[in-house]
Every structure is written in C-alpha cells, then in structure tokens.
Amino acid sequence: MISGINQLSMTRNFLSYALAAVLITLLLLLAGCTSSSSPAAPAAGSVPDKTYIVGIDGQYQPFSYIDASGTAQGFDVDAMRWIAERKGLKVTFQATAWDGIIPALQAKKIDLIYAGMTITPERAEQVNFTAPYWEVNQDVVARTDSPLTLDDVRAGKAIIGTQSGCTAAIWIDKNLIATGKMPQGNLRLYDNTPLAVDDLTSGRVDAVMYDDLVLKDIIANKSVKKIGNIETKEEFGVAVRKSDPELLATINDGLVQLKADPYWQELIVKYKMK
16 A cells, blocks of 8 residues: 555656656747747947938039939038948938928938038927038129129118028028018029029029029029128038937938048039038
8 A cells, every 4th residue: 555655656756747847848949939039139329221311402513413314413412422331321312392301301201311401490490410511601693784782682672582491591581571671572482593593594583692602503604693692601411300319320420430531522622612
C-alpha cells in the first residue's frame, strides 16, 4: 500500500515537471516571436524615409523657377538638393501659387517651403522657420520714359503693381494704404511679378515693387528702370509645419553645413546673387 502511494506521488511529480517544462518552452517561443516581429524604434532625431515635396515659386529667379524642360532650378533649389544629398533625404519640387503656399504646407500637400520666403511674425504664427539664410530689400521700378520718383511712390502718388501675398504688398498696405496716403484701388495684385511688369510696360500701372534681386532679373532687356530701393532688410528662411520639429532641425543643420562649404560661394557666383 505504501509503495503504491509512493509510485503515485512520483508519477504526479513527473507530470508536474513535464507540464512546467512545456509551459516554459511555450513562453520562450512566444517571447522570441514577439521580439522578432516588433519593428526597431527609429533613432532619436532621425527623419523618416520618405520623399519630401518642396514647395517653390515657379517664377522667382534667381531663387527658384521652372525651366523650359519643366525642371526646377535656382539658388534655393540647388541649395536644397545639396542639403538633401548630405542628409540622406529624397526630395521633389512642386511649383505652388504664392498666396496659397502656406495653406498647401498646412494641408500636407507639400512638406516644406524653400523659395525665398520672408520671415514675418504673421507667417511665424502659422509655420516654423529655419535660421535666416539670405536678406533682401524692395526695389521700385517704372517705365524708362516715366518722370515718377521714389518720393512719389512713398507719397502714394502712383498705381503700384506687385505679386499677391508678397512682402511688397504687405509693405504697401501697411505704409501707404493703412496710413491713408494711397487708396486701396491703387494697389494692383498679380499671380506673379512678371505679369505686373508686363502691365507696367503696357501703361496699366505706374510702378512695380518687388524683391530687389528677383526684380532685377525680371526687368532685364525691358523698357523699365529702377527708380529706387526701400530698405526693408527682409530675412529669408525655410518654412516647415509646426508639427515637424525633426525636419526643421535637419534643414537647419544642413544650412549651417552648406554655408560653411565652398559650394555656397559657388552658388552665389552661379546665380549672381551679389
């Protein structure tokens, strides 16, 4: 009777050990499956592997423009390509209407704006900007045979054309229209500045105001003269969504590297920036 009880006890112990061994094996297998199927966490500060759509102004030479073959070119475009190569980013460029470029960024139709965008408090409420990379002022031009002076323009005694949504339009609204020097109707807004210059040469407007480097390129070989410069000291920055701090840090670091590289001076010479 005692030996039978011992035999039964030994059998139960064996079964308990066997069951425990099976449970441990199953747990180890499950742990192995879980660890192998979980994706590795991205490195801190890394930018996800994707193609970034860079919004540009398609008629903003020498900063950005679309050439006859449909390819994006310009100072800003080449700079972005250099940064993308150094940072391992894939980028493509998309010409976007200037007065809709920030809404396009916010709607995620584009991922950043690298197209001579002036950093302003109003825009900084909507997007984040990199550190400034360039500075411009506003040129004012008139027809070659026009007696118009810069003082006339500052006094609101001219019909002025410029691009919709640009800082020239903002300056005119703040300094001439809001002060009562010029009626609202004397500000003519266009989809792009070449159209404004066309109306200038046709006599539909008296003057055009726009970013100095860009306007200089637009009026080349036209019956138009520069009558003055308004010093605004606008600083250009690259704009990204406020929800993309990693991309902002990547572009900021890329700009620092670019400006320290000889290629920066090559770009300045290539596009006659100074």
